[in-house]
Amino acid sequence: MSVVSAREPVGPIPQHHLSDDLLTAYAAGSLDEASSLFVASHLTLCPECRRRAAMMDEVGGVLLDDIAPVAMSAGALSAVLSRAEAPANDEPASMAGSRQTVFGADLPAPMRRYYGCDLDGIAWQRQGGGVSVATVPGIGDGSHAFMLKVEAGRAVPQHTHRGNELVMVLKGAYSDAAGRFGRGDVELADGDVDHQPKAEKGEDCICLAVTDAPLKFTGSLGWLLNVFVKM
Amino acid sequence: MCRTIVLDAATPDDHKELMRRIAAAQDKAAFAALFGHFGPRVKAYLMRSGSTPESAEELAQEAMVMVWRKAESFDPAQASVSTWIFTIARNKRIDAYRRMNRPDLDENDPALVPDGPTAPDTAYAEGQVSTAIREAVATLPDEQAEMLKKAFFEDKAHSEIAAETGLPLGTVKSRLRLAIGRMRKQLKEFEE
Ligand SMILES: [Zn+2]
Ligand SMILES: [Zn+2]
Numbered sequence: 145m146s147v148v149s150a151r152e153p154v155g156p157i158p159q160h161h162l163s164d165d166l167l168t169a170y171a172a173g174s175l176d177e178a179s180s181l182f183v184a185s186h187l188t189l190c191p192e193c194r195r196r197a198a199m200m201d202e203v204g205g206v207l208l209d210d211i212a213p214v215a216m217s218a219g220a221l222s223a224v225l226s227r228a229e230a231p232a233n234d235e236p237a238s239m240a241g242s243r244q245t246v247f248g249a250d251l252p253a254p255m256r257r258y259y260g261c262d263l264d265g266i267a268w269q270r271q272g273g274g275v276s277v278a279t280v281p282g283i284g285d286g287s288h289a290f291m292l293k294v295e296a297g298r299a300v301p302q303h304t305h306r307g308n309e310l311v312m313v314l315k316g317a318y319s320d321a322a323g324r325f326g327r328g329d330v331e332l333a334d335g336d337v338d339h340q341p342k343a344e345k346g347e348d349c350i351c352l353a354v355t356d357a358p359l360k361f362t363g364s365l366g367w368l369l370n371v372f373v374k375m
Numbered sequence: 376m377c378r379t380i381v382l383d384a385a386t387p388d389d390h391k392e393l394m395r396r397i398a399a400a401q402d403k404a405a406f407a408a409l410f411g412h413f414g415p416r417v418k419a420y421l422m423r424s425g426s427t428p429e430s431a432e433e434l435a436q437e438a439m440v441m442v443w444r445k446a447e448s449f450d451p452a453q454a455s456v457s458t459w460i461f462t463i464a465r466n467k468r469i470d471a472y473r474r475m476n477r478p479d480l481d482e483n484d485p486a487l488v489p490d491g492p493t494a495p496d497t498a499y500a501e502g503q504v505s506t507a508i509r510e511a512v513a514t515l516p517d518e519q520a521e522m523l524k525k526a527f528f529e530d531k532a533h534s535e536i537a538a539e540t541g542l543p544l545g546t547v548k549s550r551l552r553l554a555i556g557r558m559r560k561q562l563k564e565f566e567e
Contacts, residue, residue, distance in 0.1 A: 157488065164551070164552055164555050165533065165548060165551070165552075168526055168527075168551060168555065169526070169532070169533070171465075171527070172465070172526055172527045172528075172530075173465040173466070173468060173469045173473075173477065173530065174526070174529075174530050174531060174532055176475070177473075177475040177476060177477075177478070180475075180477055180478045181478040183478075184478040184479050184480050185478075185480075187480045188480045188481075188484055188486055188487050188488070189486070189487075189488045190488065191488060191489065191490040194480075194490075198453070198454065198504075199504065199508070199558065199559070199562060200555075201454060201458050201461065201462055202454065202455065202458050202504050202505050202508050203508055203512070203523070203527065203555075203558065204458060204461040204462070204465065204527055205454065205455050205456075205457035205458030205459070205460070205461045205505060206457065206458075206505055206508045206509050206512055207461075207512070207523070207524060207527050207528070208413075208416050208417070208420055208457050208460065208461040208464070209416065209457040209509075210509075210512070211416050211419045211420055211423070211528075212419060213415030213416050213418070213419050214415055214418045214419040214422060214428075214431070215415055215418075216414045216415055216418055216432060216435065216436075217432055220410075220414060220432070220435075220436055221407055221410050221411075221414070223436060224410065224414075224436050224439045224440055224443070225403060225406070225443070227436070227440050228439075228440045228443035228444060229443075249484065249485045249486040250486070251486065252480070252484060252486045252487075253480065253481035253484035253486060253487075254478040254479065254480060254481070257478075258478075283475075284474055284475040284476060285473060285474055285475035328488065
């Protein structure tokens with residue numbers, strides 16, 4: 145542990161991480177697409193959770209090795225070999241997306257693939273109160289993710305949650321009763337959390353958010369509810 | 376290099392050697408041995424997650440085609456062979472049944488925050504991680520092992536598992552957490 149390495153980590157390492165529940169569901173492949181995007185984006189920014197995710201994949205491998213096998217059909221091996229050797233009819237490129245070289249990036253690659261651009265190309269929809277949103281386009285399974293931008297020094301109105309809300313900071317930082325959240329930090333909020341996240345002064349705070357139900361505003365700014373219900 | 380392996384090779388090291396031969400020399404005998412072990416397991420996995428036997432067979436074949444084609448991209452320092460094949464089969468399943476992409480990180484992403492200044496990890500390369508996890512899974516109480524298998528194989532959200540088993544959601548989650556906690560404890564020695 146005391147060995148000094150020449151390779152220092154670039155940028156801050158997140159302090160608030162993914163839950164085991166999320167990592168398990170991601171490894172198992174039972175997570176919806178929006179939440180999977182959230183997990184993949186955090187993994188890009190968090191070496192610690194990458195190790196945890198690798199461990200969960202290993203669990204999958206061990207369980208696969210352990211499963212009671214079911215015989216393949218008689219000609220399976222030769223069928224596979226002849227298909228395998230046929231010229232590959234292009235595995236679909238893992239996802240459509242811009243192929244241009246990127247030098248440095250604000251958004252993790254999984255997010256850039258959906259938006260087709262980095263943070264500077266995002267078309268924000270202003271919602272008033274210093275809040276803007278940009279829905280993640282092209283999610284195939286009906287789940288929903290969006291980016292939320294809160295102007296420096298301003299707060300999202302006080303609210304609680306009907307379902308689960310997953311938030312991860314991509315730029316800037318915010319604070320609420322649970323602490324300070326900077327780039328890569330994850331906050332999971334549910335019906336027990338009633339909070340008013342406030343962006344730090346000096347820089348707009350941009351977050352990726354995944355909600356499975358509309359937020360419930362507890363303050364007086366009920367008008368903002370439209371913002372979230374529309375999404 | 377001169378290690379002899381039996382054709383129904385079953386140890387993780389044997390699997391790595393088979394992968395090496397497939398990648399280096401398109402060795403069909405090595406592939407046949409690997410296929411003999413993993414094909415029927417991939418099929419069983421797909422059936423357990425809800426496929427009919429016919430589509431499990433078809434998808435398992437597709438997965439094994441990918442194993443052959445992507446053999447060169449297998450990195451024995453990153454994962455064991457069973458893990459690598461599990462991820463291929465899982466992604467096939469998601470493609471086929473969930474009608475969604477599975478967002479995954481890109482190792483070459485300029486936004487990637489690299490690993491910290493800890494020593495390079497040899498635990499995966501040497502198979503210690505999967506051995507430790509194997510031991511941990513083998514010694515889990517039945518109810519925790521069963522929950523882990525459900526969570527990994529049945530393509531159900533934790534809330535669906537709760538509804539189906541009649542267990543409270545909190546119980547489902549706590550059994551999973553206990554199982555994972557035990558594995559993490561087993562892995563502690565590699566984390567330093
Ligand atoms: Zn993390
Ligand atoms: Zn909230």
